[in-house]
Structure formats: structure tokens, C-alpha cells
Amino acid sequence: MNRSLATTEPKLARPRYEHRGIDFGCDYNPEQWDPAVWREDVALMREVGVSLVAINIFGWSDLQGPDGGIDFSRLDEIIGLLHDADIRVNLGTGTSSPPPWLAARHPEILPMTIDGTLRYPGGRQAWCPSSPVFRRYALDLVEAVAERYGQHPAVALWHVSNELGCHNAHCYCDVSAAAFRRWLRERYGSIAALNRAWGTSFWSQRYTDWDEIGTPRLTPATRNPGQVLDFSRFSSDELLGHYRAELEVIRRHSRVPVTTNFMVTAHIRELDYWTWAPEMDVIANDHYLDHRLADPSSELAFAADLTRGLAGGGPWMLMEHSTGSVNWQPHNLAKAPGQMLRDSLQHVARGADSVCFFQWRASLQGSEKFHSALIPHAGTDSALWREAVDLGAVLERMGEVAGTRVVGDVAMLFSWEAWWATDAENRPSSAISYLDQVWATHRALREAGATVDIVRPGADLTGYRLIVVPGLHLVRDHEAATLDAAVRAGAHALVTFYSGIVDEDDRVRPGGYPGVWRDLLGIRVEEFSPVLPEQEVLLESGTRASLWTERLTATDADVLDRFVGGPAGGLPALTRRRGTDGAGDAWYLATLPDGAGLARIIDQALTAAGAGRAAGARAGVDVIRRVAEDRSYRFIINHGSEDVLLNARGVDLVTGETATGTIRVPMGAVRVIREDAVS
The missing domain is CATH 2.60.40.1180 (Golgi alpha-mannosidase II)
Structure with missing residues (x-):
């Protein structure tokens, strides 16, 4: 293309998804049902108020056989039925799970696990994100689907793949290794720069040629942390590259908004959604209550706030959640009467303008046959269906809420990179993880009535009265500087232990902890002193804590509480550096208090910062x-x-x-x- 012409062509604005009130939606898998059922289902969708239906999510084997021919007749019919019923379509590209014939023909697409073994067809996502063979076949399918339906009036949204990286985020095969080396070349430019970043002088790991570098498979000892961290970044970028490739094909045929469903949830950490969010026309998230956690509803609230953060504070889509039990936890608990409405509106309260379910009709076969659905195996003569009808009526009445925003004056910094670096193989204590501090502080803020915006490190912090930094182990200098600037401008900050310790290369900042924030906080930590999980730590205030203490000196801060006994007995546990000349205060917490103790600390910080609180909020x-x-x-x-x-x-x-x-x-x-x- 002539470069001068390219620069003068007008740039099209990003398509915007238009919510119709609060969308009530679901996944539908018509390929599992006889076409005679389709008409009954569409009629019932209208009855309950469903307005958006996701289809062709797992449709590849129904559309295309090994001869390469594509049969659109069944997809044509179901899209037509939905359109005639004035139900909008969220159209999947169908690429999330390849058909068995593709793996049989091209076994090289199969993903490899960390121990060097392959994963085979029979489940889903049996493909390597770096495989050029898989991508060629996938994009050919996307081309055909987008060309056929790109201008169809029923299509309101394009749905790329499905839960990208849920099962295949990290592939350790030779194809992935070659792609990893290309990614590293682009990131570092030279072997010397990579050696510095990974600290390869340790354990005689210095590389002399790019071809010596592979994926971080299991090793006799623990692996190089820098290599593991970069592999996590690469793996997230590789799947994002697949999303972009499908998006590019769709854009040749359609100006309808495009998205994919994120998995902002407790047990998925492989994708850095801060880097994904700018690529989405609308932010969509799948969320399921995790009953392996002590407090699933608190994790739901955190996930919803984080999804709103990814959406820049604007409306977002709850693309999937469940009417009742799931099928993939050790104990798949049914929801109590009224819980479907309560959980759904918890998401809406925190910014969702869509409430969608997996799935419409419960499957009779397959791995998810015991996953709940809007129509359970018992049919419409069931309490669950009647709750779905009630939910549809409530969402209809709540249509006027759509487009409004949640506005908070408390920010929390959250980072997937920090999550990866914190929960590494070698750390001061494996008894504590990144999310322990994140969830604990979020829960305490929520119960205090604070409205919390979860933001990326380095984001603009203007307007926030209190900024909470829970365990942000990895932080770049420029990201740390935004917190410093916000405090100088009058915001208060509460930083918790293990924050600010390493830079983007996972390199420890020397001179004492918390590294980049020693001066801001007016403290210096000489040594971490974790305690065993069964041990309890007591503070002078009477607060009980656990898991962590530090040998800390207050250099320019008031000591508000001290450890009593233990490895840090008599040393500061909570400090506050008071701001002058219009600056805010900077608090530091060197342990993990129990719920009541953390609530008192959060209350003090909120009060000092003058942050708003919702009247009536409390635990529960x-x-x-x-x-x-x-x-x-x-x-x-x-x-x-x-x-x-x-x-x-x-x-x-x-x-x-x-x-x-x-x-x-x-x-x-x-x-x-x-x-x-x-x-």
C-alpha cells in the first residue's frame, strides 16, 4: 500500500456494543438437540425474557468435516429462528475446540504440558496457541463464518473462541519454544540483555545463543524465575495474538462489535487481562462461585469490581454464570432459593449491564451434563425455572439502570504480573499467596462501605482519596512513581507487606524492603520473618495476626502498633508517615491481621483519607x-x-x-x- 495514502485514510471508530436495558442472555448449543426442540426453546426464551443468545461456541465439528466443506444449514435455521423472535445473537467463531479429525490429521497441533507429555483430543482446547497449523485451519473457519453472517441483522456481537487459555494457556512444545525465542528476541534484542534480565550468572545458566533457550519445562531443581515470568508474559501475549488474528478476519466482513469472554476468577491467573482489555469492543467476563474458597461471595464481589476496572469503569457483560451448581468442583453445591437473583444483581450492582448464563438447556450427555442451566433436566415445572422467570421480570424492570456507572473514591492496585511473581516456586513462605492479601483488604473495604475501583499499576490515580496496595511484589519504577505523585497531591496510601520488592525483571531492589517505597512510607525492613501457618501473632493493640512478620525500622513514620513476642517482637507492625504541605498520609502494614483487626485498620485509613462510605454496609x-x-x-x-x-x-x-x-x-x-x- 502507498504509505502516503495509508496515512490519509480515515480511521473507523471502534464499534460499540449497545445494551438493550440489562441484557438477559444465555449460551445455547442447538447442535445438541433435535431441530424440533429449537422452536420450543425459542418460544420459552421469549417467555422468560431472554434477549441475547450466544451460539456456535462449540460448533466447529457440526459445521465442517475433514473434506473441508462447510454446512451452514443448521446454523442458518437457528439464527433465523432467533432473529424472527427479536432475540439478538452473540455469534461464536466456533474455533474454541477443534474437531477430532483435525488432530488426527495434524497431531502436531496438540499442546504439551510442563512435564513434556502431550494432551490429546476428547476434552476441549486441545491445541497449541503457537501452532501455525491450528491457526490456519481456525482462521479459514472464521473467514467462512464471518463472510456468511457478517452483515446478518441478527448478529449483535461477535464472540471469538471461548475462554481462551482456560486449559491450554501454557504449551511447552518445540513449536512454542521457537515462538518463545522470537518473542524474547523482540523483547530484549540481544542475548546479553536477556542474561541480565534473567540473572543467568546464577547456577551457570548463561546463554550464548538463542537456540539454547526453551520453554521452562520441569527441571531437577527449581526453574529460573525470570524465564518462568517471561514465559507467562509470552503465553498471555500468544493467546492475545490469536484473538487479534480472528478479529482481523472478522473485521474484513463486519463492523459488529467483537469480544471474547474473560475469566476474572479465583482459579485462573494465566492471562494478563490489563493487556487484553484495550483490544475488546466490550469487556465480557465469565464467573462461577468457587466453593473451594472460604467466602465465595466475597470473591464474586472482587471479580466484578476487577472486571469493571478492566472496562475503565464503564458497563461490562457478565457473559456466563450459573443458575445453580457447576460440574467441575469437588463439591458442586446448588444455589439456595433466591441466590440466583442475589448473585446476578451483585454483578449488576458492580457495573454489569448484561446477565448471561451457561447454559440455556441442561445437556443430557457430555462432561457438563450435570452443570445447571436455565432449563434444568426437570424442565420448566421446577423451582429453578420459576426463579429464572422472576429474574427475567426483575431485569426488565431494571432496564433504566443500564448505562449508569459505579463511582468510587478508593482505588486498589492489582497486577497479574505481581500475581505470577509472588506465587513463584521460591518465596519467603508458601503458606501465603498474592490473593490472600488482595481478597482480605478488598473484603474489609467492602464491609466498611467503601466503593473500590480496581486499577492497573501506573494508572491515573487522580481523584482517589485512598489508594490500597496489597502485596504488590513486582512493580516498575514508573508505576511506583504514580503512587508517590498521588500521595504528594493529597491522596492517602495503605501499602501491605511484600510490596515494591522487585522490578519488572524480578530483580530485588537492594537497600532494604519495601524497595521502591521505602521513602514514601518512611520505613526500612531488614528481613522478612514469616511464621508457620499454625502459629498466631499478637499485636500490642490486641489484634491477632498470622503468617507474616518483618524486622522493620520506622525511619520517618509514626508507629501505630507493634508485634508482641515472636520473631519480630517489639518491632513495628503498623506505621503511618504523615504528609506535610498538602500531601497525604502513607500507611504500612507488616502482617496479615484477622478480620476484626484488619477492619479496624481499614476504618482508620478510610477516616483519615475522608473517603466515602455507603450507609448500612457491613459484613454480609x-x-x-x-x-x-x-x-x-x-x-x-x-x-x-x-x-x-x-x-x-x-x-x-x-x-x-x-x-x-x-x-x-x-x-x-x-x-x-x-x-x-x-x-
Whole structure:
């Protein structure tokens, strides 16, 4: 292309997904059902209020056989039925799980695990993200699907693949190794620079040629941390590259918005979604309650706030969640009566303008046959279906909430890179992980009534009164500088232990911990002193803590609490460096307090910062506002076992009742008050 012409062509604006009120959606897999069922399903979708349906997510083997021919007849029919019913289509590209014939013909596409063994067809995502063979076949399918449906009026959204990296994020095969070397060449430019970044002088690991570098498979001893960290970055980038490749094909045929479903959840950490988010026309997330955790509802709230952060504070899509139990946990618990509504509106309260489920009709066969659905195996004569009908009615009444925003004055810094670096093979204590501090501080802020925006390190922190930095082990200098600048401008900061320790190359900053933030916090830590999981730490205030202590000196900070006994007995556990000349205060917490102790510390920091709090919020009761210029909506979510009374004035969109003073929110219930005035 002539370069001068290329620079003068107008750049098309990114397509914007238009929510129709609060979307009520689901995944549908018509290939599992006889076409006679399709018409019944579409009629029931209209009855319950479904407005957006994801199809062709796993449709590859139904569309294409080994001869390469593509049969669109069944997909044509179901798209036509949905369109005739005025139900919009979220159209999958169909590439998430290749058909068995492809692996049989090209076994080189299969992914390799960390121990050097292959993973085979029979499940899903049996493909290497770096495989050029897989990508060629996948993009040929995308080309055919996009060409056929790119202008179809039913298609409101394109859905690239599905949960990219859920099962195949890290492939250790030779094809991946070659791709990894290309990525490293682009990142470092020279072997010498790579050796410096990875610290290869340790254990005689110095490289002399690019071809000596492979993927970090299992080794006799622990692996090089720099290599492992870069491999995580590479793997995230490689899957993002696959997304971009499919997006490029779609864009040749359609201007409909494009996305893929993220997995912002407790057990998926392989993708750095901060780097993915700018590529999405709309942010979409899949979330399932994880009953392996002590407090699944708190993790839901965190995941929803983080997804809103990825969306830049704007509306986002809950692309998948469940009506009841899942099928992949050791104990797949059913949801209690009313919990489907409560969980759904928890996401809406924190910014979701779509509530979608996996899936529409429960499968009769396959790995997910015991995964819940809007229509369970019991059919429509079931309590679960009746709850779905009720949810559809509530979402219809809540359509006016769409487009409003959640606005907070507390920020929390979160980083997937820090997660990777913190939970490494060699660390001060394997008893504690990155998410322990993240979840604990988020839960304490939530129970204190703070509205928390979760932001990327280095993001603009203007306007926040309190900035919380839980265990941000890896941080770049320029990212750390944004926190310093925010505190100088008047914001308060609360930094917790193991933060600021290493740079982007996982290189420890010398001179004492917490490295990059010693001066900001007015402290210096000489040594970490973790304690055993069964041991308890006591502070002078009476607070009980666990897992971590430090040998800390306050160089320019007030000591607010000290350790009593233990490896750091008599030394500071909580400090506060008071700001001068308009600067904010900088707090440091050197241990992991119990819930009550952390709540007291969070309360002190919020009060000192003058941060806003939602009246009535407490443990077990969420209170969140979504606001626009001319209206506000107050979500009150009672997770507890007792009714609660709160002051409210306005119309409740859940029940239709008018609140004129005090309202009762029954245990397990949700109220959404359209308030008389923004406050």
C-alpha cells in the first residue's frame, strides 16, 4: 500500500456494543438437540425474557468435516429462528475446540504440558496457541463464518473462541519454544540483555545463543524465575495474538462489535487481562462461585469490581454464570432459593449491564451434563425455572439502570504480573499467596462501605482519596512513581507487606524492603520473618495476626502498633508517615491481621483519607450505588441470615414498592432503590 495514502485514510471508530436495558442472555448449543426442540426453546426464551443468545461456541465439528466443506444449514435455521423472535445473537467463531479429525490429521497441533507429555483430543482446547497449523485451519473457519453472517441483522456481537487459555494457556512444545525465542528476541534484542534480565550468572545458566533457550519445562531443581515470568508474559501475549488474528478476519466482513469472554476468577491467573482489555469492543467476563474458597461471595464481589476496572469503569457483560451448581468442583453445591437473583444483581450492582448464563438447556450427555442451566433436566415445572422467570421480570424492570456507572473514591492496585511473581516456586513462605492479601483488604473495604475501583499499576490515580496496595511484589519504577505523585497531591496510601520488592525483571531492589517505597512510607525492613501457618501473632493493640512478620525500622513514620513476642517482637507492625504541605498520609502494614483487626485498620485509613462510605454496609450486607447525572440507584444486597433495616427513599425496582423512610431487606434478598435525588 502507498504509505502516503495509508496515512490519509480515515480511521473507523471502534464499534460499540449497545445494551438493550440489562441484557438477559444465555449460551445455547442447538447442535445438541433435535431441530424440533429449537422452536420450543425459542418460544420459552421469549417467555422468560431472554434477549441475547450466544451460539456456535462449540460448533466447529457440526459445521465442517475433514473434506473441508462447510454446512451452514443448521446454523442458518437457528439464527433465523432467533432473529424472527427479536432475540439478538452473540455469534461464536466456533474455533474454541477443534474437531477430532483435525488432530488426527495434524497431531502436531496438540499442546504439551510442563512435564513434556502431550494432551490429546476428547476434552476441549486441545491445541497449541503457537501452532501455525491450528491457526490456519481456525482462521479459514472464521473467514467462512464471518463472510456468511457478517452483515446478518441478527448478529449483535461477535464472540471469538471461548475462554481462551482456560486449559491450554501454557504449551511447552518445540513449536512454542521457537515462538518463545522470537518473542524474547523482540523483547530484549540481544542475548546479553536477556542474561541480565534473567540473572543467568546464577547456577551457570548463561546463554550464548538463542537456540539454547526453551520453554521452562520441569527441571531437577527449581526453574529460573525470570524465564518462568517471561514465559507467562509470552503465553498471555500468544493467546492475545490469536484473538487479534480472528478479529482481523472478522473485521474484513463486519463492523459488529467483537469480544471474547474473560475469566476474572479465583482459579485462573494465566492471562494478563490489563493487556487484553484495550483490544475488546466490550469487556465480557465469565464467573462461577468457587466453593473451594472460604467466602465465595466475597470473591464474586472482587471479580466484578476487577472486571469493571478492566472496562475503565464503564458497563461490562457478565457473559456466563450459573443458575445453580457447576460440574467441575469437588463439591458442586446448588444455589439456595433466591441466590440466583442475589448473585446476578451483585454483578449488576458492580457495573454489569448484561446477565448471561451457561447454559440455556441442561445437556443430557457430555462432561457438563450435570452443570445447571436455565432449563434444568426437570424442565420448566421446577423451582429453578420459576426463579429464572422472576429474574427475567426483575431485569426488565431494571432496564433504566443500564448505562449508569459505579463511582468510587478508593482505588486498589492489582497486577497479574505481581500475581505470577509472588506465587513463584521460591518465596519467603508458601503458606501465603498474592490473593490472600488482595481478597482480605478488598473484603474489609467492602464491609466498611467503601466503593473500590480496581486499577492497573501506573494508572491515573487522580481523584482517589485512598489508594490500597496489597502485596504488590513486582512493580516498575514508573508505576511506583504514580503512587508517590498521588500521595504528594493529597491522596492517602495503605501499602501491605511484600510490596515494591522487585522490578519488572524480578530483580530485588537492594537497600532494604519495601524497595521502591521505602521513602514514601518512611520505613526500612531488614528481613522478612514469616511464621508457620499454625502459629498466631499478637499485636500490642490486641489484634491477632498470622503468617507474616518483618524486622522493620520506622525511619520517618509514626508507629501505630507493634508485634508482641515472636520473631519480630517489639518491632513495628503498623506505621503511618504523615504528609506535610498538602500531601497525604502513607500507611504500612507488616502482617496479615484477622478480620476484626484488619477492619479496624481499614476504618482508620478510610477516616483519615475522608473517603466515602455507603450507609448500612457491613459484613454480609453490600450497599453500592450506580449513578448518572440525573439519577442514582442504590443496591442493597443481604447475604446474611437475618433481615436488615436501612433508611431509603424511592422506588424499589425489585418489588415495585415505594420506600418512604425505613425499609426491611429480608435475609437473602436484594433491593434496588431508584432514589429520589442523587446523593
